[in-house]
Amino acid sequence: MGRFTKQSVRKLFLALPFTLLAAGCGSELDAQAGTAEDTQPAAEGVSLASTEQGIGLGGTYWWGTSNNGDTTTTIGTSTGRTCFLTGIQGNLKPAVAGNWSSAGTYMFAGNWIAFVNHANNKALSTGVQCLNTATNRTPEVTWRQGTAAKLLGAVTADRRCFLTRVEASTGAFTTSADYARVWNDGINWYLGGDLSGTGGARALCVDVPTGQGGWLWIAGEGGGFTENLAYNPGGVACLLSGIGGHFTTSDFSDGVSIDYNSGTRYFEMTVMNGKRGWSNCVK
Known part of the structure; x- marks a missing residue:
């Protein structure tokens, strides 16, 4: 299957208000982690071929629009598949105080749905990566500002947890200090954060055999950059475990995104204008 570069994706967003781009239905994607907070080396005696599976x-998907309303698309079955966030770009700030904006993915009627929901006539997009597993998948959990961190589940050898969507009402995701993320303390997995207004995020967990590293990248105001995550000889996926910053600009290029660079065989994270992104890669 063909792959879309970050540049081509963004051009299509600008040209077409309702756009679904799908790429990567194989398992080409693995890692040798650098700053790995979650790395588990292959056991001695295991062949390289088996560890690279x-x-x-x-499926890899991008969905975005500047049109108002709840804009959705079905991206495939939820049977044996679990989908997570890989990006949020654009404006999450509601036009009217008390209203809500949100973007990401969720399960409905046996399928995964990618969606953008807002009423501010601003650009908003989301990236989604699906994995071909539903082993020990946990229910989706919601955390909102002003409440305690939510329990996602106990830490197990294989459990990995990631964001599925972010939500903003009055004042949320409007400063560089705002964030929502998942983490574990060695005993339990949690979803929480700190926002300057009403908002939150959702997350769930699924079993994946090994972690391949964890990264946090933060961009200063007025600029941005792209940095490597995990190298991929085959079989790796990188997903968002946290996101932060002010999502107040109507620009499909302004946000946090994880992409795969087939030319270098690295996953990459792009962060722009005071945003931050936490990523963990799995195999």
Whole structure:
């Protein structure tokens, strides 16, 4: 299958208000982690061929619009597949105080749905990566500002947890200090954060055999950059475990995104204008 570069994706967003781009239905994607907070080396005596099989990828998607309303598209079955966030770009700030904006993915009627929901006539987009596994998948959990961190589940050898969507009402995701993320303390997995207004995020967990590293990248105001995550000889996926910053600009290029660079065989994260992104890669 063909792959879309970050540049081509963004051009299509600008040209077409309702655009679904799908790429990567194989399991090409693995890692040798650098700053790995979650790395588990292959056991001695295991062949390279077997360690490179990794997790099967179940589709890579981008969905965005500047049109108002709840704009959705079905991206495939939820049977044997679990989908997570890989990006948020654009404006999450509601036009009217008390209203809500949100973007990401969720399960409905046996399928995964990618969606953007806002009423501010501003650009908003989301990236989604699906994995071909639903082993021990936990229910989706919602955290909102002003409440305690939410329990996602106990830490197990294989459990990995990631964001599925972010939500903003009055004042949320409007400063560089705002964030929502998942983490574990060695005993339990949690979803929480700190926002300057009403908002939150959702997350769930699924079993994936190994972690391949964890990264946090933060961009200063007025600029941005792209940095490597995990190298991929085959079988790796990189997903968002946290996101932060002010999502107040109507620009499909302004946000946090994880992409795969087939030319270098690295996953990359792009962060712009005071945004931050936490990523963990799995195999």
